[in-house]
Amino acid sequence: MKSILSKFLYALTLLVVGTAQAAVWEVLEVRQIVADQPETLDVTVGGVTRTVSPSCALGEEYDYKFHFKGGKDDRLVVYFAGGGACWDSATCIASLDEDGDGKVKKGEESDFVYIGSIDKADNPAVMGGLFSLDHSDNPYADWSMLFIPYCTGDVHVGSSDTTYPYPPNLGGSRTIRHHGFDNVLYAMNWLKTNHHEVRPEKILVAGSSAGAYGASFSHPWVREFYPEADQVFLASDAGVGVLTGADEFSAAVFGKGSVWEVHETIHPDLQSALNDYDALGTPVIPAVYNLLRTEHPKDQFAQYTTAYDVVQILFWDIMLNPNPMEWGQGLSDPYFIGGWNVEMNAIIEDQQQIASPDNYRSYIAPGCNHTIFGFDDDFYGSSLISSTGEAISFLQWLSAMTGGKGADKQQWQNLTCSSDEGGCGGASLTSQAIYACLARSYPLYFPM
Numbered sequence: 255m256k257s258i259l260s261k262f263l264y265a266l267t268l269l270v271v272g273t274a275q276a277a278v279w280e281v282l283e284v285r286q287i288v289a290d291q292p293e294t295l296d297v298t299v300g301g302v303t304r305t306v307s308p309s310c311a312l313g314e315e316y317d318y319k320f321h322f323k324g325g326k327d328d329r330l331v332v333y334f335a336g337g338g339a340c341w342d343s344a345t346c347i348a349s350l351d352e353d354g355d356g357k358v359k360k361g362e363e364s365d366f367v368y369i370g371s372i373d374k375a376d377n378p379a380v381m382g383g384l385f386s387l388d389h390s391d392n393p394y395a396d397w398s399m400l401f402i403p404y405c406t407g408d409v410h411v412g413s414s415d416t417t418y419p420y421p422p423n424l425g426g427s428r429t430i431r432h433h434g435f436d437n438v439l440y441a442m443n444w445l446k447t448n449h450h451e452v453r454p455e456k457i458l459v460a461g462s463s464a465g466a467y468g469a470s471f472s473h474p475w476v477r478e479f480y481p482e483a484d485q486v487f488l489a490s491d492a493g494v495g496v497l498t499g500a501d502e503f504s505a506a507v508f509g510k511g512s513v514w515e516v517h518e519t520i521h522p523d524l525q526s527a528l529n530d531y532d533a534l535g536t537p538v539i540p541a542v543y544n545l546l547r548t549e550h551p552k553d554q555f556a557q558y559t560t561a562y563d564v565v566q567i568l569f570w571d572i573m574l575n576p577n578p579m580e581w582g583q584g585l586s587d588p589y590f591i592g593g594w595n596v597e598m599n600a601i602i603e604d605q606q607q608i609a610s611p612d613n614y615r616s617y618i619a620p621g622c623n624h625t626i627f628g629f630d631d632d633f634y635g636s637s638l639i640s641s642t643g644e645a646i647s648f649l650q651w652l653s654a655m656t657g658g659k660g661a662d663k664q665q666w667q668n669l670t671c672s673s674d675e676g677g678c679g680g681a682s683l684t685s686q687a688i689y690a691c692l693a694r695s696y697p698l699y700f701p702m
Contacts, residue, residue, distance in 0.1 A: 284319060306436035313370075313431070320403060320441040327398065328454055330456070333378075334462075335403050336404060336464040338463075341503055342418065376401070376403045382629050406434035407432060407434075414515040434468065456483065457486045458489060459487065466493025470543065471520065473488050474524065474546070474549070496594055555615075557616045560619045561598075561622075563624050617668075620679040
């Protein structure tokens with residue numbers, strides 16, 4: 255099981271599902287920027303100046319790069335890439351030791367749970383969907399875009415050097431650079447400093463998988479960089495936050511002594527989510543959404559997921575099992591898969607029932623595919639049936655939220671596959687169907 259999953263998690267951040275025009279993307283090498291402009295390591299945001307150290311989990315300091323595409327000066331996409339997460343010795347170190355010899359080398363790691371080096375991080379030039387810049391139906395193709403790759407195992411919120419014991423029982427250790435927050439601030443500061451012409455009235459903050467959480471936690475920081483923006487839209491793709499029973503994970507990343515040091519990076523608007531977790535054990539991710547909605551009532555917030563997302567289910571399984579030998583077994587257990595579906599629906603229903611402010615919508619698609627922003631087929635072709643019988647595609651739904659030429663604001667509504675004639679596909683979720691979901695996303699690694 256590990257060899258198969260390691261391949262698909264390696265592919266998790268590649269998303270090779272189409273081609274875009276690589277020439278329009280500018281690749282920013284932090285090491286080169288720092289050599290020319292060392293003062294850019296000081297970032298002032300929210301009235302506080304921080305000295306940041308862009309890095310990947312396994313890379314050297316400043317071994318990071320990000321991407322920018324120019325476009326409309328008053329429209330901006332800030333996208334957070336995905337690629338797993340880690341929080342202890344098993345997930346951060348042992349998961350990378352493909353040979354089991356206690357040695358983890360940059361560029362040779364197995365990438366079983368997360369991507370730890372920039373060479374394997376996302377590249378928008380080879381992604382489809384939102385990044386299909388020559389697609390005639392893409393209303394965001396002419397927006398300015400900042401693409402923030404991910405290689406730190408901390409869902410873009412960390413700012414710590416955390417040492418984990420490894421190999422087991424041999425007294426060794428390995429330090430992981432959870433510098434996702436540093437990378438975000440650096441990229442945002444670079445954009446603000448070097449492109450004064452970008453003065454967005456509208457900002458779409460979007461992220462997939464681990465990037466969905468990064469986008470959510472970063473929403474208020476993006477607003478700090480561009481306070482003049484009329485409206486900021488948050489689109490969370492495949493990051494619902496099912497953490498039920500995952501007490502060790504929650505304590506490690508959100509509790510006092512966080513391995514990611516989120517208490518130092520979380521925006522003041524969201525601080526009470528951590529306080530309530532420490533005091534009452536309140537789930538952090540739903541609390542973050544609640545706070546975003548109440549602190550920024552003029553902004554709008556959206557969540558997308560499939561009903562049986564195999565990758566979100568896999569990570570819930572990993573969170574619940576400290577033994578790596580058991581990772582992935584949940585994908586063959588229909589009760590476990592159904593349990594995730596129940597927990598996911600409960601989280602989204604709770605969000606929908608919050609009466610005020612009325613600035614949240616969800617889109618639950620059928621099947622088990624993971625993420626939508628990087629794929630042409632679902633991004634442009636998927637649709638759900640509204641309560642009035644109208645077929646609304648995901649792109650229509652997203653466009654209705656962000657507005658624009660031809661957008662119908664009435665199409666931004668809560669949509670779920672359970673209202674469609676075909677349902678959510680749970681009855682047909684066989685092992686072959688799950689494999690097909692993986693093959694759909696990563697055909698090079700899961701040949702049919």
